[in-house]
Amino acid sequence: MAEMSYRTALVTGASSGLGRGLALWLAKRGLRVFAGGRRMPQLQALAAEAQAAGATVEPVEMDVTQVEATRERLLALDSECGGLDLVIANAGVGGVTHGRRMEWDPVRAIIDTNVTGAAATLTAVLPLMVERRRGHLVGISSLAAHRGLAGHAAYSASKAFLATFLESLRVDLSSTGVRVTCVFPGFVKSEMTANNAFPMPFLMETDAAVELMGAGILRGETELSFPWQLALPSRLAKVLPNPIFDAAARRLR
Template sequence: MKQMHYGTALVTGASSGLGRGLALWLARRGTRVFAAARRQEHLDALAQEARAAGATLEPVKMDVAQADATVERIRQLDADCGGLDLVVANAGVGGATPGKQFPWEFTKQMIDINVTGAVATLGAVLPQMVERGRGHLVGISSLAAFRGLPTRAAYSASKIFLSSFMESLRVDLRGSGVRVTCIYPGWVKSEITAKNTFPMPFLMETEEAVERMGNAILRGEPVYAFPWQMTRFMKLLHALPNPLFDALMSRRR
C-alpha cells in the first residue's frame, strides 16, 4: 500500500508517551508538526530535540479539556498554516474508577479529556477539510474499548465512545477525500502505565509502538490494533456471553 506524506500535522498529548513519540516521528519525516499539550516545558524540550534532528516541530500549549478554546485554537492553526493535513487526537488520561467507590471528579476529568476533548480536536476543522477535499483524522483509542473492563468503567467507556465516533465519521466521509483512522494500542510503556501495579501482558516499548502507529497512519489504515496477541485476546473477550465474561472479570478484579 502506498504511503502518504503530510505537509502539516497536529498531535495532541504530545508532552509524553505515544503523543510525544508520534509528533517527533512525523517531524523527522518532513512534516511540519504542531505538538500540543498542557506542559510547556516538555513541549519546549521536544522542539529542541526535533531541531537537533533537522525537523520542524512547533509547540502549542493547549488543554483539550477546555473544548471551546481547543476548537478556536485549532481553527487558528489551520488558517495560519494554510490547512492541516493530519489531526491526531491522542491526548488522554487513564485510571481506576471502581463502581463501589465511584470518583466523580476524576471521572469528569477523564470524560472532559478523552471524550469531549477528542471530539473538539477532531471536529474543529473537519468542515474545512471536507471543503478542501483532503485531510486525515486519527483517533487513538485503546484495546480497552473492546469490552467494559473491571474498575475501568470511565476509561473503557471513553474509548468505546471514540471508537464508535471514528467509525461513524469513516462512513460519513467516504468519498469526501478525508480519511479516518482509529488506532487501538495495547499496553505501552508511558507515564500512565508506569503507575500500574498489575501485570500488563505484551507490554511494548514506546518506540516500537510509535513506529507501528506512524506507519499505519501513513498507509491510511481505517482501523489498526496491536499487538496481535492482546488484540486476539480482547476480541475473544468481546465474543464471550455476558455471564461467562462477568464471572471471568470478577475473578480478574
C-alpha cells in the same frame, strides 16, 4: 483511496508517551508538526530534539478540556499553515473508577479529556477538510474499548465512545477525500502506565508502538490494533456471552 501527501500535522498530548513519540516520528519524515499539550517545558524540549535532527516541531500550549479555546486554536493553526493535513487526538487520561467506590471527580476528568476533548479536537477543522477534499483524522482509542474492564468503567467507556465516533465519521466521510483512523493500543510504557498496580501483559516499548502507529497512519489504515497477542483475545472477548465474560473479568480483577 488515493495516496495522500502530508505536509502538516497536529498531535495532542504530545508532552510525553505516544503523543511525543508520534510528533517526533512525523517531524523526522518531513512534516511540520504542531505538538499540543499542557506542559510547555516538555514541548520545548521536544522541539529542541526535533531541531537537532533537522525536523520541525512547534510547541502549542493547549488543554483539550478547554473546548472552545482548543477549537479556536486549531482553526487558527489551520489558517496559519495553509490547512492541517493530519489531526491526531491523542491526549488522554486514565484512572480507577470502581463501581463499589465510585467518585465523580475522576469520572468527570476522564470524560472531559477522553470524550469531550477528543471530539472537539477531531471536529474543529473537519468542515474545512471536507471542503478541501483532503485530510486525515486519527483517534487513539484502546483495546480497553472492546469490553468494560473491571475497575475502569469511565476509561473503557471513554475509549469505546471514541472508537464508535470515529467509525461513524469514517462511514460519513467516504468519498470525501478525508481519511479516518482509529488506533487500539494495548499496554505501552508511558507516564500513564508507569503507576499501574496491575499486571500489564505484552507491555510494549514506546518506540516500537510509535513505529507501528506512524507507518499504519501514513498507509491510511482504518484501524490499527497492537500487540497482536493482546489484540486478538480482546476482540474475541466482544462476542463472549456476558456470564462467561463476567466470570473471567472477576478473576482478573
